[in-house]
Amino acid sequence: MCQSILRRESVELETKIILEVATMLIVALAFGRLVKFIKLPNVTGYLIAGLLLGPSFLNFIPTDMVDGFSVISDIALGFIAFSIGSEFKLSYYKKVGIAPVIIAITESFGAIILVTGVLILFGFDAKLSIMLGAIAAATAPAQTLMVINQYKAKGPLTSMLMSVVAIDDATALIGFGFAATIVKMMSSTGNTNIVISVLQPIYEIVISLVLGFFVCIIMKLLFRWFKKASNRICIIIALILLTYWLAESLKGSALLACMVLGGVLANILEDVDNVIKITDNFTPPIFMLFFVISGAGFEVSALKGIGLIGLIYVIVRVIGKWLGAWIGGKITKQENKICKYLGPTLMPQAGVALGLIVVAGSLVPDFAPQIRVIILCSTFIYSLIGPAAAKFALVKSGEIVIIDKKKAKTQL
Numbered sequence: 001m002c003q004s005i006l007r008r009e010s011v012e013l014e015t016k017i018i019l020e021v022a023t024m025l026i027v028a029l030a031f032g033r034l035v036k037f038i039k040l041p042n043v044t045g046y047l048i049a050g051l052l053l054g055p056s057f058l059n060f061i062p063t064d065m066v067d068g069f070s071v072i073s074d075i076a077l078g079f080i081a082f083s084i085g086s087e088f089k090l091s092y093y094k095k096v097g098i099a100p101v102i103i104a105i106t107e108s109f110g111a112i113i114l115v116t117g118v119l120i121l122f123g124f125d126a127k128l129s130i131m132l133g134a135i136a137a138a139t140a141p142a143q144t145l146m147v148i149n150q151y152k153a154k155g156p157l158t159s160m161l162m163s164v165v166a167i168d169d170a171t172a173l174i175g176f177g178f179a180a181t182i183v184k185m186m187s188s189t190g191n192t193n194i195v196i197s198v199l200q201p202i203y204e205i206v207i208s209l210v211l212g213f214f215v216c217i218i219m220k221l222l223f224r225w226f227k228k229a230s231n232r233i234c235i236i237i238a239l240i241l242l243t244y245w246l247a248e249s250l251k252g253s254a255l256l257a258c259m260v261l262g263g264v265l266a267n268i269l270e271d272v273d274n275v276i277k278i279t280d281n282f283t284p285p286i287f288m289l290f291f292v293i294s295g296a297g298f299e300v301s302a303l304k305g306i307g308l309i310g311l312i313y314v315i316v317r318v319i320g321k322w323l324g325a326w327i328g329g330k331i332t333k334q335e336n337k338i339c340k341y342l343g344p345t346l347m348p349q350a351g352v353a354l355g356l357i358v359v360a361g362s363l364v365p366d367f368a369p370q371i372r373v374i375i376l377c378s379t380f381i382y383s384l385i386g387p388a389a390a391k392f393a394l395v396k397s398g399e400i401v402i403i404d405k406k407k408a409k410t411q412l
Contacts, residue, residue, distance in 0.1 A: 017068075020061055024292045025285060027053060032288075041387040043146040043291055048384075050295020061296045069293045074254075076290030078244040079283050080142045081169075081255040082236075085212075085262025086276050087162040100163035103328030107164065107346055108137040108171040110324020111317050112179065118316045124309055127183050128367045131360040132309075134179030135375060136317040137172040138353040139346045141165040143383060146287065147390045149280075155399035157338050161345050164325075166263065168346075169256045170205050176356055177201025183363050207252035212260025215243045219261070220269055233278050298380040310374040314381055321346045341393035348386035349379050 031045035053060045061069075093100070116133030120126055144165065148158060177200055222235045240258055247257035266272050306314075322343025329339030357375050361368030394400040 017065075020065060021289065023060065024049070024053065024289055028288045028292050041143075041147045041391050042150055043143050043387045044384060046288055046291035047295040047380075050292035051298060051300075052295075053292065054296030054298070056298070056300040061293075066293060066297045069289070072286065072289050073293055074244060075241065076283075076286045077142070077255060078240045078258045079279065079286060080145060081258035082240050082262040083145060083276070083279065083283075084141050084162060084166050085259035085264075086266045086272065087159075088166050088259070088263035089266050092159060092163065096160070096163075097332075099328075099332035099334060100160060101167055102332050103160070103325055103334075103342070104164045104167035104171045106328030106331070107139075107321050107324035107343070108168060108175050110327065111136040111320035112175050114320035114323065115313060115316050116179075118312060119309065122308070122312060125367065127186055127364050128309075128370070130179050130183055131364055131367070131371060132313055132374065134176040135353050135356045135360060135371075136313065136320065136349075137168075137175040138349055138356065139165060139168045139172070139321070140348040140353070140379075140382075141168075142287070142290070143348040143387045144345055144390045146291075147387050147394070151391065151394065151400040153394045153399045155397065156335060157341055157345075157394065157397045158399050160334070160338050161342060164342070164346070166259050169253060169259065173201045173204055173253060173256070180360075180363055187363070204252050205256065207250050208247055208254075208256035209260050211243060211246050211250070211252060212257045213264050215239050215246070215257075216261050216264040216268070219265060223269065223275070229274075229278050232275065233282055236275065236279055237282070294383065295380075298376065303377055306374060306377040309370070310377055313374055314378045317349075317378070318343075318347055337397040341397045344389040344393040347382050347389050349375075349382045353379065 027049045028046045031049040032042035033045070035042065035045035035048070050061075052058055054066065055061075055063050112133045114133075115136040116129050119129035119132060144161065147153070148162070180200075219235060219239045222239075223232060226232060226235060240261065243257050243261050244254045246252075247254040265275065269275065325343040325346060326339050329342060353375055357372050360371050364371070391400065
């Protein structure tokens with residue numbers, strides 16, 4: 001009797017999940033089309049669709065289901081990181097030199113320094129200010145990548161953006177590592193191991209680099225034996241997921257490891273463009289679900305708790321990123337449109353930042369709930385505004401060409 005009830009409940013849950021996935025895809029498609037009428041990127045429509053379907057409005061996707069779908073988010077982030085890494089070609093870096101590295105450092109530390117400094121000037125606790133400043137360095141590539149793919153953006157700014165975002169994960173981890181060490185010293189009762197605190201972010205980066213490199217070698221060997229697209233997509237999926245799992249298990253950065261996987265592959269595989277094409281054909285529904293789940297995971301009621309400190313964080317972080325990117329561009333003598341428009345494309349924040357909430361909360365437990373609310377609220381705000389800002393910057397730089405359909409018809 002009990003087994004029969006459990007089996008029936010299990011079937012009901014499975015059919016509910018199937019219905020939810022189907023609904024999320026259909027509603028996301030509809031909102032992706034609707035936001036085009038107000039000239040916003042598709043990804044903004046996906047986030048709005050998730051928000052409406054989530055606990056804040058229709059509750060079609062309740063909180064427990066949002067948590068249950070977290071595996072889809074992990075899979076999507078792995079593929080997003082792999083796609084960004086695949087743009088990391090040495091031929092490009094031979095041409096531009098270390099400019100992307102310098103810009104990634106200046107935009108990351110620009111956000112860290114400015115957010116920390118302004119919050120301290122406004123009288124907020126120094127340890128809380130340092131932790132929020134450290135989290136401010138992280139940039140989420142997902143929304144920007146979707147905008148680039150949707151509008152097929154091409155040019156120096158797009159290339160620089162993809163390179164900077166690929167490095168940003170590493171610079172953000174290093175910056176957070178130093179900030180964590182400072183906070184530990186401020187809170188020290190004599191038991192803090194400073195050496196371990198400093199080496200922790202370095203370990204995360206090194207283990208991620210090593211994992212990405214060795215898994216890529218395995219991937220290349222498998223590609224020698226399996227040439228068909230159907231076989232290759234299986235290999236790509238399996239090894240991206242394996243890389244993500246290994247990095248998480250070994251306390252590395254899963255995003256950085258998957259970026260390295262894509263980056264090394266782009267430089268050692270001759271027909272890498274075919275591999276990327278196969279991946280691009282597979283990922284759209286995963287990315288769509290990822291953004292719907294991201295939208296559903298946000299509760300509008302949390303906005304009430306953001307307060308003055310949250311508003312300062314949201315505004316000053318953008319200024320810090322923009323100013324840091326401008327300084328980095330000037331130092332490396334980049335063309336004017338890169339200096340001017342790179343900053344707005346670095347607005348989105350998720351992924352690494354959400355992971356750092358837990359670490360920051362453990363370092364300053366008294367402020368853990370406040371940090372969580374501020375970062376979750378700011379992440380959602382950036383998610384809605386960020387794609388539009390990225391599109392605006394790429395249009396202004398001339399790397400997205402908007403075709404006026406009415407003009408095109410009159411010319412025919």
